[in-house]
Amino acid sequence: MANVSTSANSAASTPMKLKVKQFQPAQTPTNTYLTDEKGVWAWLTTVDHKKIGLMYLGSVAFFFALAGFLAIALRTELWTPAKTFIEADTYNQLFTLHGAMMVFFVLVPSIPAALGNFILPMQLGAKDVAFPRLNLASFYIYVFGAIFTFLSLANNGFDTGWTFYTPYSSDTNSAGIIWVTLGVFILGFSSILTGTNFITTIHKLRAPGISWDRLPLNVWALYATSIIQVLATPVLAITILLLAMENILDIGIFDPALGGDPVLYQHFFWFYSHPAVYIMIVPGFGIISEVITTFSKKTIFGYWAIALSSLAIAFIGFLVWGHHMFTSGQSAVATTIFSFLTFLVGIPTGIKIFNWVATLYRGSISMKTPMLYVFIFIFLFSIGGFTGIMLGALSVDIHLHDTYYVVAHFHYVMMGGTLIALLAGLHYWWPKMTGKMYNEPLAKIAAGFIFIGFNVTFLPQFIMGAQGMPRRYYNYIDQFTPFHQTSTIGSYILALGFLIILYYLAHSLFKGKKAGPNPWNSRGLEWQSTSPPDFHNFSHTPVVIHGPYDYHQPIEEFQLGLAVEHGHGEKYLAADATGSEAAETTSA
Amino acid sequence: MANHSATHPKHVHHHFVDSNQQFESAKLGMWVFLVNEILFFGGLFCAYIIFRAWYPELFTQAALELNTFWGAVNTVVLIGSSLTVAMAIRSAQNNQKRGLEINLLITILLACVFLVIKYFEYEHKLHLGIAPGSFWNPTPEIAAVLDHPKANIFFGIYYMMTGVHGLHVIVGIGLMIWLYIRARKGHFNSEYYTPVEITGLYWHLVDLIWIFLFPLLYLIE
DSSP: OEEEEEOOSTTOOSOEEEEEOOOOOOSSOSSOHHHHSOSHHHHHTOOOHHHHHHHHHHHHHHHHHHHHHHHHHHHHHTTSSSOSSSOHHHHHHHHHHHHHIIIIIIIHHIIIIIIIHHHHHHHHTOSSOSOHHHHHHHHHHHHHHHHHHHHHHHTTOOOSTTTTOTTHHHHSOOHHHHHHHHHHHHHHHHHHHHHHHHHHHHHHOOOTTOOGGGSOHHHHHHHHHHHHHHHHHHHHHHHHHHHHHHHHHOOOSSOGGGTOOHHHHHHHHHHHHHHHHHHHHHHHHHHHHHHHHHTTTSOOSOHHHHHHHHHHHHHHGGGOGGGGOTTTTOOHHHHHHHHHHHHHHHHHHHHHHHHHHHHHTTOOOOOOHHHHHHHHHHHHHHHHHHHHHHHHSHHHHHHHTTBHHHHHHHHHHIIIIIIHHHHHHHHHHHHHHHSBOOOHHHHHHHHHHHHHHHHHHHHHHHHHHHTTOBTTOSOOOGGGHHHHHHHHHHHHHHHHHHHHHHHHHHHHHHHOOBOOSOTTOOOSGGGGSOSSOOTTSSSSOEEOOSOTTOTTSOGGGGSOEEOBOSSSSSOBOOOOOSOOSOOOOOOO | OTTHHHHSOTTSOTTOSSHHHHHHHHHHHHHHHHHHHHHHHHHHHHHHHHHHHHOHHHHHHHHTTSOHHHHHHHHHHHHHHHHHHHHHHHHHHTTOHHHHHHHHHHHHHHHHHHHHHHHHHHHHHHHTTOOSGGGOOOOHHHHHHSOOTTHHHHHHHHHHHHHHHHHHHHHHHHHHHHHHHHHHTTOOOSSOOHHHHHHHHHHHHHHHHHHHHHHHHHSOO
16 A cells, blocks of 8 residues: 555645555556557547557658658769759759658657657546647648648749748749748647647646656656747748748748848748757657666656756757858847857756766666667767757858758757657657567667668768868769768668668567567556557556656556546545555445 | 546546646646747737838838727727627626627627728728738829838738738637537536637737737837
């Protein structure tokens, strides 16, 4: 029996003694969210956060494959200094499409909307997110935005780069630009609604016993992300709307020919798009924190430092947008301030890295695939972070601006950071989502391919960027040929790694071994349910009596408590304590 | 929970513990959404500030073309509708079905009055050739008074701000009609009036934004 003092959830604020009964999740669940309702229509109209999360995951994977395929085409084109196999105009459209799809369709929704949707309510012990129908709506808004982008391709396409800089984007006379900007405008709402949903869920739907200091760090990270989504995305929405109006009506706010200011567009755009970088990477930090404790069997080092540094990144992230515009004619005072603030954002990020490394210290580390990705993340993201500091330095940036150095930097951060974290999370929660294990040796081999392929692709880009190779160029001078060719070979290795992942995950779906509720022996709340979970996530209302990283406590104490309530105006709890089976509720 | 549905009131969704939690969630969600709305309009206000700082004489000149009287009438109309929507919430809390219906109807009516006045303002301007962007083609009299090469920018901002605000009014009317239909069916009472409350919050914001737009656009001399 465990007597717990808890402030229940937010609805009742007076602390009370809870008597809880412990139970174990069933090894092989009979009724899961996957068997609950079947058929395509049931999936398309579901309000279950788990299914919506999987639908997002599928869509993100689809767009990743598509945009990744474009990347391979681009790298192949760059094999020779002149034309290899694509025309220059097509090349411009392809790199624009690659960037726009990877940013808006893959990176922004990847971790929060796909994995976050699945995991967040489970980590809170909630039955669903606060607004399940809104959640489904945000998925369809995402699909709708994607359709608009494809319509743009049918209307001459767009070749402005994913940043849509004016005046080119307002003068290019392509109908495609209007379609794609409206598509991005619509997509923004999907992101805003997800953020609104998560903030409300985290505030109001925590299970009894989950106080703010027992919140998993993944939840803290998603909380910080949601705040950025809600505060930054509307600014993108209005910017994009103004840009569309600039194209449709020539309202003249951004177009210099009509008296407007193209640099104002850049300010507006980066006021969203720099914080958007943190929308992409901060949820990745959350996953790393979860995985690293589970596979070190050790309490996280510096819980509050990691939790609050996410919020610090969210806050400072709003004040650094000007570092994208050091060469756009900002005042010297502004550039200096933005440069200092950019250095400042490195501090909370550094705090996280040091805390993760300290968590490893004297931990009992097991090198499973998710953990392997964590190590890859720390290595690659550190390179990405440090090169970011160099780009934030004023004089260095003048030299490196708009070169391949920048391309390499953000790929190290976005792909080496966010996507590797996504892979870590996917491998970590895969058994929870599907109830199946994947082929561990093959997964490790794939991770090796990705690590090697990634570095072969992007390390040469730092060098040629520093030597002056501009980004987005179709042709280049002969001296860069070896770097470009190495990079292209690397991209093939990278693609091979992803194909292996595709193979063994598909294999695991059909032929994988049963995972059991908690294959990693984690203390996290989401692992104290069956794999896959049932429709309500937990068969009993969980009462949480320990923090998510209390590895010094025996696992038995993490079997959840059962609270019986409702209908009597007070919480009544089953008094019987020692039984370890999941008993049906006995209502008083 | 085994006895979940038995103890749950009908309006409470399955994933909430009780009615209060659902109400609090809906309210917080709406507040978060309103913050997002403010940032959305914030971009427009920001553009306004920058161009006004650059062309102060243009703004004072161009504002004279706006009809202060009808702008003021519209301000009163919207503030009135904010009052009636607050009274609608009060009626719902007090189980006054009739009062709720009437107050919602008055709110819808006032919102429509606002749009009609706005329509005639637009109509008048378009008639004078004060149109947004590339349709900018003022009559000679207007061009003589509005002697500024960037005059179209003020009206670009004017149409964007009032246009986006007008869209919010239209959305508000749609929500209010939906509330009215549900109120007629007797869905709301002192136990459950969440949709009325959060639509009211939204409507207050739409009102509030207009209260900023009116002096910024009409009253700068």
